[in-house]
Amino acid sequence: MKRFLAATALALLPCFALAETPCCSTGDLGLIIERATGSLLVVDRSEHAAVGRIEGLGDMSHASMTYSPDERFAYVFGRDGGLSKVDILEQKIVARTIQAGNSIGGAISDDGKLVAVSNYTPGGVKVFDADTLELVADIPAPGKTIGLADLPGRRFIWSVWDSGEAYLGDFSGDEPVVTSLGHVGKNPFDAVVTDDAHTYLIGLFGEKGVTAIDLWQDPPKPIRFLNDYGKDQEDMPVYKMPHLQGWAFSEGQFVLPAVGQYRLLWVDRETLKDTGTTEVHGQPVFIIAQPASPYVWVNFATPRNGVVQVVDTRTHEVVKTLEPGKAVLHMEFAPRGAEAWVSVRDENKIVIYDTRTFEKKAEIAAQAPSGIFFTARAHQPGL
Amino acid sequence: MPSSATLIAVAACALALPVWAEIAQPRAAELEHMVIQDCGSCHGLTMKGGLGSPLTREALDGADREVLATIILDGVPETAMPPWRPLITEEEALWIADYLLNREQTQ
Numbered sequence: 010m011k012r013f014l015a016a017t018a019l020a021l022l023p024c025f026a027l028a029e030t031p032c033c034s035t036g037d038l039g040l041i042i043e044r045a046t047g048s049l050l051v052v053d054r055s056e057h058a059a060v061g062r063i064e065g066l067g068d069m070s071h072a073s074m075t076y077s078p079d080e081r082f083a084y085v086f087g088r089d090g091g092l093s094k095v096d097i098l099e100q101k102i103v104a105r106t107i108q109a110g111n112s113i114g115g116a117i118s119d120d121g122k123l124v125a126v127s128n129y130t131p132g133g134v135k136v137f138d139a140d141t142l143e144l145v146a147d148i149p150a151p152g153k154t155i156g157l158a159d160l161p162g163r164r165f166i167w168s169v170w171d172s173g174e175a176y177l178g179d180f181s182g183d184e185p186v187v188t189s190l191g192h193v194g195k196n197p198f199d200a201v202v203t204d205d206a207h208t209y210l211i212g213l214f215g216e217k218g219v220t221a222i223d224l225w226q227d228p229p230k231p232i233r234f235l236n237d238y239g240k241d242q243e244d245m246p247v248y249k250m251p252h253l254q255g256w257a258f259s260e261g262q263f264v265l266p267a268v269g270q271y272r273l274l275w276v277d278r279e280t281l282k283d284t285g286t287t288e289v290h291g292q293p294v295f296i297i298a299q300p301a302s303p304y305v306w307v308n309f310a311t312p313r314n315g316v317v318q319v320v321d322t323r324t325h326e327v328v329k330t331l332e333p334g335k336a337v338l339h340m341e342f343a344p345r346g347a348e349a350w351v352s353v354r355d356e357n358k359i360v361i362y363d364t365r366t367f368e369k370k371a372e373i374a375a376q377a378p379s380g381i382f383f384t385a386r387a388h389q390p391g392l
Numbered sequence: 393m394p395s396s397a398t399l400i401a402v403a404a405c406a407l408a409l410p411v412w413a414e415i416a417q418p419r420a421a422e423l424e425h426m427v428i429q430d431c432g433s434c435h436g437l438t439m440k441g442g443l444g445s446p447l448t449r450e451a452l453d454g455a456d457r458e459v460l461a462t463i464i465l466d467g468v469p470e471t472a473m474p475p476w477r478p479l480i481t482e483e484e485a486l487w488i489a490d491y492l493l494n495r496e497q498t499q
Contacts, residue, residue, distance in 0.1 A: 045429075070442070071442065089436070111436070129441070215470070311426075355425075355429075377429070
């Protein structure tokens, strides 16, 4: 009898455990933006499976997110100005505010206490308490803010598309202290902080060139480089702005998307001198370093967006061309680099590749997927 | 659920239209998909704007279809709006202009 009870208890336990504590860890989970339906797909990275869907997030074109330090909560930045705090374990929205008319992305402070949002309309940066989403600071800007990223010490950095200025905001004290870093160039379209938080790199749309700000310098000053790249030929139309968040920093180099050209640009990290170009399939959108490898993966703007190319950072040569499907929007690597997850918007799926063999390992159905975000991002500065 | 007044207004608009650019399926569906997804990258999925201007019916405020088609085909210099002429025909640009001027508001 006792044995029978024990067996019953054992048999019941997993079900009970499932019902009461759906899961207790989020380390290999992720969220995928389903842009047209305003939803998030919850995925299990190890199981190659969707495990849930969270709805009601509004206009998710160009949506992105950042994670709390415990990897339980995601802060989702919607195009419609919506800022949503999502509980991954409970699979629901726990707080939501429409904080602007139109926004483009955000960041979380290094201590996880503040969430900042980059807004187009009205232009500026708003900073919120990460627990409650209460407004902590409102920093207006003379235009659309772009390239918002976190810096150590509860600071954020951002640029303004219309005025071409960059700003540093320090939120460690009672009152925010915002400092202008000066003019960085015409129409900065995106910017990124290097993985060592040493350099803020700013891509320019309004003119040729890239701007770097050495953040370890006091005071930091903008330096222009690549001023003459690509002047030998006419630019092609840019049907999608490149993204810089995945800018690869590999082999002592930056790898940058040329704007208006089917090229990657290689720049020496120390000297900011160009070290080469790579002809690729289309206008690059994301260039993302495969962790623990010498490779970067590149996707492209419409209409040439059915292809992903893998480039060797040592030789600058394309080593593999993959065709995941129609409208590849984003790529995210398993944190140690074993897999690449690729979102294929027009085929409503995520394709998972083995990065050593380039074999397809699995596919997951998703509704018009765009950004893929694994929770491991919680511990990476700049993400 | 649109009110009957809205429906009447929409119907009146439709009647007042000169000519709808005629594009056969499945190309029309492709164009609609392109407007929502690719134009939506900059103008928002609900066309309320982003890096690009809002393209809601209110924002367009009855703009001339030929003018809109020209902007679509040739882009706007000094801005991020690219010329779409390499990808679509003039008739298709007019179809998109008509679509934007007459689409149901999603919100």
